Amino acid sequence: MTATDSPLLLDIAATGFPVLQPGHGPIPSATYVPATPGNTLWGRLPCEADAPVAAVRPGSVLTVDTLSHEGVLEDQGRDPRAFFARYGVAGAHVLDDAQQTANSDTAHDFDDDGPHLVTGPIAVTGARPGDLLAVTVLGLTPRVPYGLVSARHGFGALPGEMPSLPGPQMTFATAHADGAGAWGRMAVDSSDPARGALHFPLRPFLGVMGVAVPGDERPHSVPPGRHGGNIDVALLGEGATLYLPVQVDDALVYFGDPHFAQGDGEIALTAFEASLRATVRVEVIPGGAALRPGHGRVTPFAETDDLLIPIGLDEDLDEAMRDCVRCALDLLVTDYGIDRHLAMAYLSAAGDFAVSQVVDSVKGIHGKIRKSDFIEVTRPS
Incomplete structure (x- = not known):
């Protein structure tokens, strides 16, 4: 070492x-x-x-x-x-x-x-x-x-x-x-x-x-x-x-x-x-788990005030990317009622995807979807 x-x-x-130390400082x-x-x-x-x-x-x-x-x-x-x-x-x-x-x-x-x-x-x-x-x-x-x-x-x-x-x-x-x-x-x-x-x-x-x-x-x-x-x-x-x-x-x-x-x-x-x-x-x-992000998806995803964050996980980095894209599509279809093909086009034009990590045997991809891009979209009731 x-x-x-x-x-x-x-x-x-x-x-x-x-x-x-344990129990000390602001709690x-x-x-x-x-x-x-x-x-x-x-x-x-x-x-x-x-x-x-x-x-x-x-x-x-x-x-x-x-x-x-x-x-x-x-x-x-x-x-x-x-x-x-x-x-x-x-x-x-x-x-x-x-x-x-x-x-x-x-x-x-x-x-x-x-x-x-x-x-x-x-x-x-x-x-x-x-x-x-x-x-x-x-x-x-x-x-x-x-x-x-x-x-x-x-x-x-x-x-x-x-x-x-x-x-x-x-x-x-x-x-x-x-x-x-x-x-x-x-x-x-x-x-x-x-x-x-x-x-x-x-x-x-x-x-x-x-x-x-x-x-x-x-x-x-x-x-x-x-x-x-x-x-x-x-x-x-x-x-x-x-x-x-x-x-x-x-x-x-x-x-x-x-x-x-x-x-x-x-x-x-x-x-x-x-x-x-x-x-x-x-x-x-x-x-x-059955309602969001939709299509029966039961894997983690995240959000911040500004972003939706789809997450893809797999031992194969290419498959992790595909998993993340599917999660992104599910989020847009479920949250905004957008046609899946339009969502795919939007993500290609404006979505960002990054490698989360390549070191945990199961590799990760995460996306960044700006919520501000959808301010004119009426959410489904």
Whole structure:
């Protein structure tokens, strides 16, 4: 593993982001779910047989702590305080729940399980299969002002080619908030500060939001699917709503894989991985899986105030694109009553499609459809 010892401690106060230990700092809702070992799964996603760690009614707002897996994984030593000390992070500025998880007997098989820590499941009482669960992201607050981008051999967009050096490649990054906004920083050469740094905007979002699958077998945390999970769509930040087809009674929703920023594609293997505190609203649309986006479609999609966001998922990137286009057509037919052939023509002229990620075995495509293009269209009654 490549890591460079830092001669100086990271000045947390200068970053503009305080460290949010469990239970400390702003918690803007009455229901709070910390990411303690008893409230999390590691490398697997919840299934129907899992008992909820909390329960809320439809329409509720809840605050959930999420943990990055970086610094906790076995090939990083399973000791986040020791791991981040290499980058100048004082032990007091490492999250207690991350260290507790690393020190715990929480089951995790590095070779067979995924890397992700997920908080939940949380029951949404009364949700039933056939309903849609609408998860609206109201707030995302960094819990620490630092994190990593990781690349490991055999993964990413260029397996066998990058990384070109032996061992996993870990790139340390910091987060900052000031008059210029919220931005990330990566040193060009950690051994020569005079060479400067790369700066880029922060766009926090949760890579994993999903609902439990039927049965008693927990799915692997890496591939996304109709349950949601590791979708990694960077548009799902504050203000976005993700629609998930409910699979089991009470939905059993969960959250994880926090990111401070991710480019479309997530080509290295991970994005800027760092822990977030999320505040979300969960609502149930009865029978929604059969009503929207239409044609019996039962896979996730999303929206913001400005955009409809169709999502396509498949191991084959071409098929993921076709899946996304079908989702886009379904949304336009159902929401606006537009003829399917006209919708296809519109999407070719004005819709945008992008690769969400190519690193999760099941690849993702997402679209961007401007709602403002339809202000003169009368919705079907």
